[in-house]
Amino acid sequence: MNSWTIFLRRLSTSVSSSSSIRHPSLKRSPLYSTLTDKDVTFFEKLLPKRIVTDYDDCLPYNVDWIKTCHGQSKLVLRPKTVQEISDILRYCNERKLAVCPQGGNTGLSGGSVPVFDEIVLSLSLLNRIHDFNQNSAVLTTESGCVLQTLEKYVEQFGHTIPLDLGAKGSCHIGGNVATNAGGLRVVRYGPLRANILGLEIVLADGTILDCLTQLRKDNTGYDLKQHFIGSEGTLGIITQVSILCPPKMSSVGLGFFSCETFEDVLKVLRLARHKLGETLSAIEFMDNTSLKLSMRYLKKDSGPIKESPFYVIIETMSTSSEHCKNMMELFSTKALEDGCITDGTLAQDLNQYSELWALRESISNGLVSDGYVFKYDFSLGLKHMYELVEITRKLMEPLKDVRNVTGFGHVGDGNLHLNVTTKEYSQTVKDVLEPFLYEWVSKQRGSISAEHGLGLHKAKYLGLGKSLHALDIMRNIKTLFDPNLILNPYKLFPYK
Amino acid sequence: MNSWTIFLRRLSTSVSSSSSIRHPSLKRSPLYSTLTDKDVTFFEKLLPKRIVTDYDDCLPYNVDWIKTCHGQSKLVLRPKTVQEISDILRYCNERKLAVCPQGGNTGLSGGSVPVFDEIVLSLSLLNRIHDFNQNSAVLTTESGCVLQTLEKYVEQFGHTIPLDLGAKGSCHIGGNVATNAGGLRVVRYGPLRANILGLEIVLADGTILDCLTQLRKDNTGYDLKQHFIGSEGTLGIITQVSILCPPKMSSVGLGFFSCETFEDVLKVLRLARHKLGETLSAIEFMDNTSLKLSMRYLKKDSGPIKESPFYVIIETMSTSSEHCKNMMELFSTKALEDGCITDGTLAQDLNQYSELWALRESISNGLVSDGYVFKYDFSLGLKHMYELVEITRKLMEPLKDVRNVTGFGHVGDGNLHLNVTTKEYSQTVKDVLEPFLYEWVSKQRGSISAEHGLGLHKAKYLGLGKSLHALDIMRNIKTLFDPNLILNPYKLFPYK
Numbered sequence: 001m002n003s004w005t006i007f008l009r010r011l012s013t014s015v016s017s018s019s020s021i022r023h024p025s026l027k028r029s030p031l032y033s034t035l036t037d038k039d040v041t042f043f044e045k046l047l048p049k050r051i052v053t054d055y056d057d058c059l060p061y062n063v064d065w066i067k068t069c070h071g072q073s074k075l076v077l078r079p080k081t082v083q084e085i086s087d088i089l090r091y092c093n094e095r096k097l098a099v100c101p102q103g104g105n106t107g108l109s110g111g112s113v114p115v116f117d118e119i120v121l122s123l124s125l126l127n128r129i130h131d132f133n134q135n136s137a138v139l140t141t142e143s144g145c146v147l148q149t150l151e152k153y154v155e156q157f158g159h160t161i162p163l164d165l166g167a168k169g170s171c172h173i174g175g176n177v178a179t180n181a182g183g184l185r186v187v188r189y190g191p192l193r194a195n196i197l198g199l200e201i202v203l204a205d206g207t208i209l210d211c212l213t214q215l216r217k218d219n220t221g222y223d224l225k226q227h228f229i230g231s232e233g234t235l236g237i238i239t240q241v242s243i244l245c246p247p248k249m250s251s252v253g254l255g256f257f258s259c260e261t262f263e264d265v266l267k268v269l270r271l272a273r274h275k276l277g278e279t280l281s282a283i284e285f286m287d288n289t290s291l292k293l294s295m296r297y298l299k300k301d302s303g304p305i306k307e308s309p310f311y312v313i314i315e316t317m318s319t320s321s322e323h324c325k326n327m328m329e330l331f332s333t334k335a336l337e338d339g340c341i342t343d344g345t346l347a348q349d350l351n352q353y354s355e356l357w358a359l360r361e362s363i364s365n366g367l368v369s370d371g372y373v374f375k376y377d378f379s380l381g382l383k384h385m386y387e388l389v390e391i392t393r394k395l396m397e398p399l400k401d402v403r404n405v406t407g408f409g410h411v412g413d414g415n416l417h418l419n420v421t422t423k424e425y426s427q428t429v430k431d432v433l434e435p436f437l438y439e440w441v442s443k444q445r446g447s448i449s450a451e452h453g454l455g456l457h458k459a460k461y462l463g464l465g466k467s468l469h470a471l472d473i474m475r476n477i478k479t480l481f482d483p484n485l486i487l488n489p490y491k492l493f494p495y496k
Numbered sequence: 497m498n499s500w501t502i503f504l505r506r507l508s509t510s511v512s513s514s515s516s517i518r519h520p521s522l523k524r525s526p527l528y529s530t531l532t533d534k535d536v537t538f539f540e541k542l543l544p545k546r547i548v549t550d551y552d553d554c555l556p557y558n559v560d561w562i563k564t565c566h567g568q569s570k571l572v573l574r575p576k577t578v579q580e581i582s583d584i585l586r587y588c589n590e591r592k593l594a595v596c597p598q599g600g601n602t603g604l605s606g607g608s609v610p611v612f613d614e615i616v617l618s619l620s621l622l623n624r625i626h627d628f629n630q631n632s633a634v635l636t637t638e639s640g641c642v643l644q645t646l647e648k649y650v651e652q653f654g655h656t657i658p659l660d661l662g663a664k665g666s667c668h669i670g671g672n673v674a675t676n677a678g679g680l681r682v683v684r685y686g687p688l689r690a691n692i693l694g695l696e697i698v699l700a701d702g703t704i705l706d707c708l709t710q711l712r713k714d715n716t717g718y719d720l721k722q723h724f725i726g727s728e729g730t731l732g733i734i735t736q737v738s739i740l741c742p743p744k745m746s747s748v749g750l751g752f753f754s755c756e757t758f759e760d761v762l763k764v765l766r767l768a769r770h771k772l773g774e775t776l777s778a779i780e781f782m783d784n785t786s787l788k789l790s791m792r793y794l795k796k797d798s799g800p801i802k803e804s805p806f807y808v809i810i811e812t813m814s815t816s817s818e819h820c821k822n823m824m825e826l827f828s829t830k831a832l833e834d835g836c837i838t839d840g841t842l843a844q845d846l847n848q849y850s851e852l853w854a855l856r857e858s859i860s861n862g863l864v865s866d867g868y869v870f871k872y873d874f875s876l877g878l879k880h881m882y883e884l885v886e887i888t889r890k891l892m893e894p895l896k897d898v899r900n901v902t903g904f905g906h907v908g909d910g911n912l913h914l915n916v917t918t919k920e921y922s923q924t925v926k927d928v929l930e931p932f933l934y935e936w937v938s939k940q941r942g943s944i945s946a947e948h949g950l951g952l953h954k955a956k957y958l959g960l961g962k963s964l965h966a967l968d969i970m971r972n973i974k975t976l977f978d979p980n981l982i983l984n985p986y987k988l989f990p991y992k
Contacts, residue, residue: 135765477976
C-alpha cells in the first residue's frame, strides 16, 4: 500500500459518508443487478490484467478530486479499444449492471465517480492520437487523451486546441466533450461544441455509432453527435473525437486593470470588444477577495496594481507582436480616459504574462486552502452578475462559520464563479445557500451550471427554469439511447 | 393578376411536372387528411385576412426560387404570433394535415415548398426584432426577420450577424437556423449552430418549447435546441431566435490571387491561416471556368489578374486598417516568394473590395444564365476536393448537352460547389451525375450536403455513408417530436 493509497484510505474514512451528507435521501436503485463472481470472470477474460478489484486500488476511481463524493465501486475496467468497450456495454446492458464512465476525474459536480457500486469504465488507456490533418486543421484522437498532451501534439504543427482550462494537465478530451467544457477561451474560440467535428460513440447496448467525420460543414440529416456533447456520459461512451484546431498565435498580450464598480467592469468589457476586436482572446474578472486569496496562496504580499474592489484581466493574441502591443496600449489609454479603469499594468514579457495569469488561475487553489468551498458556477445576464455575490455576502453575514464570499469568472461569457468558504462543511450554510441561489439564478433566466454540468450534486435542480415538457423530452431521449438506464445513473436527472 | 403572377403561372405550366421529373416515384402519402372547407373556415377565423387560398396568390409559395419544384398547396397561413402557430399546429396535428413551414423560400434543395397539398405555414409576418443586449452582444428576434434587416439593426450598435450569404436580402433567420446555413464567414465565426444561444420552438402538437435563453454557457441537461438547428423544419417550427453578434470590424482587406494548381490553392490556405492569423475572415476559391461565367454575367471583358487555372480570394478584418493592410501585404509577398501564387491584386479601397467580391458572388448568377444548372454542395477532404471536378469534367465530355463544369467554394471550410450547366434539363446528364457523385463523395467520407440541407432533392441519399442504426435513431427522434409526421413531409427522410 503506497502513500497515495494510505492517503486515500484515510480520506475515505473522513469522507465515507460525504455523498450521503450531501445527498441523504439517495438510495441505490433496485433497477440494477449486483456484481457477481461470474461477471468479474467475464471481464477478466475480456480485459486481461486490465481490471481492478482490490479495494485500495479502486479508491482513486471512487473519489472525486474535490473530495465531495465517495463511491463504492468494486470493479474498475480499463479497456484499450472501442471493441472492448462495445463488448463491456453489451454485457452490462444485458445484465443490467450500472456503469460510471470516467475520464480524467476532474469534474466539479460529482459526475465522474460512482455513487454506489456502479462499474467504473475508465477511458485512460484509450489514449492514442490518430492524426492531425494540416490542410483541414483537424485533430483526430481517442477520447482518453489528456488535453495538455493534445495541445502539445498540435503545437508542433503551429496549431492549438480551442479549449483551455485549469485541469488541462489531467482532464481527458472525452470528458471535456461529455461535459461541453468551457474555460478561459470561449470568448475567442466559441464553445467546445462548435469545434467538435466528429465523434465515435458506443451506445448502451454496445452499438458503435460512427459520427467521426472531419468535416466543418455537414447538413445531411440530424446531427447525432450533438446529443453526446454535454450529456455527461448518460447517453453513450465517447471513444473518438475529431476537433478543429485553430492556428496558434505567435504573440500574446495581457493587461491587468482595476475597476471601482462592477458597472465599470462591464464598460471595460464593451470597450475591449470594440477596441481590441479580432485580437481579444480572454476577458476575466475577479473581486478583491478573490485576488487576496490567490495572493495568499501564491505567498505574494503586494498585488500588481492598486487595490480595488474589482479587477479585469484582458488577454490578446495576434500573429504580430507589434499589433498585440499597440492594441492593448490604445485600449488601456482609452479605458483610463473614459474612467472605467483606475489603474492597470501591461505584461512586458512572457514571464510577466504568466505571473499575471497565475493570479487568476490560483483563485481556486486559494479557495481550497481557505477551508471547505461551496462552489457555484452560474451563467447570468451581466447586469445581475455581481448583484448575486452581494446578496450572498449579506446572507452569509450572520453565519459565524463563513470565511469568505467571492466572485470571479469569465465575464466575457457571462459566467460567474461564486464561492463561499467555511472552516469545514456546514449544513447550516448549505441550507441557506441552496436551493436559494439556484432559484434566484433561474428566476433571472440564468443557468445554474454554466460549464460544470449537473453531475450528481445539481441533478435534482434540472427542472429549475425548464418546462415539464422539456423534462419529458429529455427523459424520452435518455430512454431512446439507454433503455435500461445503465449509463451514469443518479447523474443529470433528479433521482431519489 | 400582376406580371409576377403571370410569370409564375407560365412557369407553373413549364415546370408543372418538375418535381415529378426529378422525383417520378414520389406519391402523396395516404397518412395525411385532405383539406376541407371546414378546415379553411377554422383558419379564416383564427387568422382573419391572413390566409391565402386563391390559386394565383398561392403560386409564389408553391415554387422555389431556382424553380426546381412546384407544389400544389391550396392554403397558405400567415400567422403573426407564436400562439397562432401553436393553435395552427395543434389543429393540423389532430386533423393529420401536413404542413410545410416556409421562411424566405431561398433554399436550394426543394425543402421550403410543398410537394403536394401540404398547408404552407409562412413565417414572414413573424418579424419583430425584440432586443439587442449591448452587454452580452445578443440579439433576440422573431424567426421571420430577413437576415439583412437584422444585420442593419445590429450595425447601429457596432455589431454584425455572424452569418453572410448570397440570399441575405430575402432569407429568414428562422430558415437559416432550420438549415444550419453556412456561407462565406464560417472560417471567421464558426458554424451558425455555434452562435445560436436560444430558440423558441412550436412542436407538432402545438406545445411551445421555450429554450430562448441568451446565455453563452449553459450545461444543465440536454441542450434541446440543438435538435432543431439543421432539422429542416421536420421537428418543430422555430419562432424566436437569440443569436450572438460579434463586434463589426472597422477595416476590411481583400486579396485576389491566381494559382497554377489546386495543390497551390491548399498551400495558400495553410499560409493564410498562419500568416493572417486572427484577421482571416474568408478564404474562397474558384476555377477559371467559374470566373469566366461570373465575368460574362457582369459583362466584364478582362479579369482582375492574369488568367490562371485557379483563383483564391482572401478577406481580412481588423479594428486597425493599418494592420489589415500590413498583414495582407506580408502574406502576399510571402506567397509570391513561396511560389504558390503567380499573380495577385489587393483591394485599395471599398470600391475595389466590392468589385473583387462581386466576381465571387456572381458565379451563381453566371451559372444560371448559362442554362439549366445541376448544383452540388459537397464537403470533402481538401486533397480530394478538386479531383471530383476533374472526374466530373471527364464524365461529361462525351455528352453534347453539357456546357460547363465548374468548381468553386469555401475552401477554408472544405466546401465545394460543383456545378454542371446544360442547355436545358437533361435526364441523360442527371443519370450520369447521380447517384455517382453522391456515392463518390460518401466513399471519401465527405458530405453530400455541406450547407444546403437534404430537402426534397437529396432526401433519398440520407442513408449514404450512415449506418442503419444512425438512420433508426433519426427516425425515432422524428417520431418523438412529431408522431403524426405532419411537419415538412417528404423532406430529409427518404420517401417513396
